[in-house]
Amino acid sequence: METPKGTPPTRGRDFIREWIDQDVKAGRFGGKVHTRFPPEPNAYLHIGHAKAVWINYGIAQDFGGLFNLRFDDTNPAAEEQEYVDAIIQDVRWLGADWGDRLRFGSDYFEQQYLWAEELVRKGKAYVCDLSPEQLSECRGTLTKPGRESPYRNRLVEENLDLFRRMRAGEFPDGSRTLRAKIDMASPNLNLRDPVMYRILHVPHHRQGNKWCIYPMYDWAHGLQDSIEGVTFSLCSLEYENHRPLYDWFIDAINEGRTDDGSGPWGKKIHHPQQIEFARLNMTHTVMSKRLFIELVKGGHVKGFDDPRLVTLAGLRRRGYTPEAIREFCRRIGVAKTDSTVDVAVLEDCVREDLNKRAPRVMAVLRPL
Known part of the structure; x- marks a missing residue:
């Protein structure tokens, strides 16, 4: 070049x-x-x-x-x-x-959503009902391991149904998240079942009201x-x-x-x-x-x-x-x-x- x-x-x-x-x-x-x-x-x-x-x-x-x-x-x-x-x-x-x-990252929302469904099907992601405050409390600290969510072992079918309903707009902001199932005892806090999607009923500057769930940065x-x-x-x-x-x-x-x-x-x-x-x-x-x-x-x-x-x-x-x-x-x-x-x-x-x-x-x- x-x-x-x-x-x-x-x-x-x-x-x-x-x-x-x-x-x-x-x-x-x-x-x-x-x-x-x-x-x-x-x-x-x-x-x-x-x-x-x-x-x-x-x-x-x-x-x-x-x-x-x-x-x-x-x-x-x-x-x-x-x-x-x-x-x-x-x-x-x-x-x-x-x-x-x-x-624009928003142009990839559909593909990212399909990959998220794939992780749910593989048993590597689950829908969690903990509030943001409860999520923070269960995460643990650098010296203390986190606690597993009571929703961590939901069946794949239930997770898939809830995730699709999240996308459909059936739940209010902050009521549910999609989390990766990794390791709540990891010394790296970022690997303690991080949130992948959150519910946010806010119009997007390019996508309008097409989406009410948005991917997290990681x-x-x-x-x-x-x-x-x-x-x-x-x-x-x-x-x-x-x-x-x-x-x-x-x-x-x-x-x-x-x-x-x-x-x-x-x-x-x-x-x-x-x-x-x-x-x-x-x-x-x-x-x-x-x-x-x-x-x-x-x-x-x-x-x-x-x-x-x-x-x-x-x-x-x-x-x-x-x-x-x-x-x-x-x-x-x-x-x-x-x-x-x-x-x-x-x-x-x-x-x-x-x-x-x-x-x-x-x-x-x-x-x-």
């Missing part, structure tokens, strides 16, 4: 590129590299997202691969079309090119990656202990499946590789979508493009250039451990870029 104008060259080799390079040489995934940037459309992007964009897009370019922009729109209560439009503008402004690969995003053929699912470090669940869901679907489709459940689905990296932390800088929303709704700032914010819209309005932000992303690199970057590094990148392009004008205000 030809590298488009403005794409940053690789400076050195980070651990992700080394990992992918080894997999490509070994012929894994047929030697293909396919990445994605999957924001949730519930706020504007900030400088931390720029790092994620350029890790994913930069790696796809370095290896001659593909890059998707995918909206993880599985929570209709928090998502709006305004955020979708703003994110598209910001990612394009940064210089990333997804071609015709603009995707169930949805690995399957979205699989459907799109993503090979390397690159995400921030807080999802490292979610990786076993990412793998478990795909392995559970593939149980009873074969490469040639001759198995009782058909052909195996694609299994991407999740890799985690440290997120961006900067001195003297707030990078929280929740706080940005509070500031805007409270009238403390004049919109998400207020120059006092480090949203990409705010930085753009402040006069920052995409070239400066790309250079910043190159300088800070990719690491496996968390660290804090001095905001002066970003300011230096902006200063250097503007020094190259800002016009110089001289004027005599009071000529003789």
Whole structure:
């Protein structure tokens, strides 16, 4: 694939590129590299997202691969079309090119539902009547195992009937969930029978009122990656202990499946590789979508493009250039451990870029 104008060259080799390079040489995934940037459309992007964009897009370019922009729109209560439009503008402004690969997770709701029914049929998922408060109480702690739900051993037929009635809208919000049947004593809390679907009677910004059950992030995003053929699912470090669940869901679907489709459940689905990296932390800088929303709704700032914010819209309005932000992303690199970057590094990148392009004008205000 030809590298488009403005794409940053690789400076050195980070651990992700080394990992992918080894997999490509070994012929894994047929030697293909396919990445994605999957924001949730519930706020504007900030400088931390720029790092994620350029890790994913930069790696796809370095290896001659593909890059998707995918909206993880599985929570209709928090998502709006305004955020979708703003994110598209910001990612394009940064210089990333997804071609015709603009995707929405909600487009896969039907396929994900069918896979969920499959896990119910396999005895790997069940409908639970515990309230959110009871679920939290039964989950246990890091030092105390969880307690099994009294609904864990429902018959497959009953689970299937209840799950279909959940989809049909027969039950109120929060009354039932679909949970994976894994291990309530696992030291990894994410594997303690996590919720796969919850009931939420809220219109979706793309699907309208078609759905009243919505997939949870851990169930949805690995399957979205699989459907799109993503090979390397690159995400921030807080999802490292979610990786076993990412793998478990795909392995559970593939149980009873074969490469040639001759198995009782058909052909195996694609299994991407999740890799985690440290997120961006900067001195003297707030990078929280929740706080940005509070500031805007409270009238403390004049919109998400207020120059006092480090949203990409705010930085753009402040006069920052995409070239400066790309250079910043190159300088800070990719690491496996968390660290804090001095905001002066970003300011230096902006200063250097503007020094190259800002016009110089001289004027005599009071000529003789």
